Amino acid sequence: MSIELRHFRCFLAIAETLSITRAAERLHLTQPAVSRTLRQLEQELGIRLVDRSTHHLALTPDGRAFRDRARIAVSAFDRALATAHLTEWPLRLGHAWSAAGTDTTALLRRWREEHPETPLELLRIDDRTAGLARGDVDAALLRGEVRAPGLITEQLATEPRVAGLPADDPLAGRTALALSELTDRTIALNTVSGITTLDLWPAGARPASSITIGNTDDWIAAITGGRAVGVTTSATAEMHPHPAMAYVPLTDAPPVPVVIAWRDGPGHPRIPDLIALARDVIGKATGSERARAR
Known part of the structure; x- marks a missing residue:
């Protein structure tokens, strides 16, 4: 058989x-x-x-x-x-949230100018690898450490962390905050695609209360509705401005790596071109670091 x-x-x-x-x-x-x-x-x-x-x-x-x-x-x-009946083979680029931040438009426009024969489809998928590990996309823009087996990642940049607060919160008008100033608050944690956990705070000084959120939209709703505060990166502030939300820089939280990831094995023939363009558009100021996820 x-x-x-x-x-x-x-x-x-x-x-x-x-x-x-x-x-x-x-x-x-x-x-x-x-x-x-x-x-x-x-x-x-x-x-x-x-x-x-x-x-x-x-x-x-x-x-x-x-x-x-x-x-x-x-x-x-x-x-x-x-796609058998199509002359074009679209390249699917996944992201779990915020794509490439403010570089997203430049990335998409440059791709269309330089590779008009291959459509680049940007897909948000609420999953830690944005659907890459299960084959829903060809490559993905991800944040934080990626440990899924069979994936290759290349660091493109880093993003500073910010606190997400209701716009009328007493801390919303501050120019900067420390993590310790959030320990008495309820923290919204995106456990599906996010990277923030209570381990971000030192042991013994972690927030006692948290709520679980499944995606960026619900994370924003929980904060603007006054249920919680959160921690994210500057890309969220850039891509998801909200009149009822304030984003305040965190002075003592480590920056978050932004990586492009793809599967280790045969894939879309234009993946090397996408990686090269991502290096140029997103990582031109920071260089890159390649690592195999284990």
């Missing part, structure tokens, strides 16, 4: 629903057919993908690792079919 795309789709349905029954409903198959397809895939790979020893299905460590590779393979196949 050889592995076919249907094996990948079946496994992904199981991985996403953690249920043979729900996977069968999604795929419009019978439960025995789904179980049989999963068993064939495991036998062909020689590894166990799903733990069936409890009342609830769970992916094994091998299953979690294979899930990411299967997503990339299925995404590439679907995209190949979707």
Whole structure:
């Protein structure tokens, strides 16, 4: 037996629903057919993908690792079919928030001038790697340390951190703040795509209260609504001005690296051109540093 795309789709349905029954409903198959397809895939790979020893299905460590590779393979196949009738092959650039800051427009316009034959699509995806790890985009502009396996990153610049406050907050009129001045506040933390955690504060001096947010829009809403304050980078202030929000520089918070990331392996043929342009537009004043994410 050889592995076919249907094996990948079946496994992904199981991985996403953690249920043979729900996977069968999604795929419009019978439960025995789904179980049989999963068993064939495991036998062909020689590894166990799903733990069936409890009342609830769970992916094994091998299953979690294979899930990411299967997503990339299925995404590439679907995209190949979707673009088969097109003479142009769009290059998808993901970002989790704020793209390239104030350099975003220059990056997009320069690309269109220099590579008119290849559309550059900028996509915001609320995910730590902006969809890159699962194959939704070809490259991504990310902030902070990126540890997803199979990705290569190159640092383009750094951005200073700022505090996000309601515009009528007593601290909003300050020219600068220290992290310690936020410890008695509730902190809004974007745990899906953000980089700020309570570890930013010294041990023993961390805020006692926080709320969990899923994206930049909700982060801004929580702050402007008076529920919390937050920490972000200067790019957010540049890309998301709001009449009810104040952004105040933080004097003792480390800057945040801005990186461009791509998958280690075959990809869109224009990725090297995108990296070169990003270096020129975003990183011309800071240089670059290349590192493999482990």
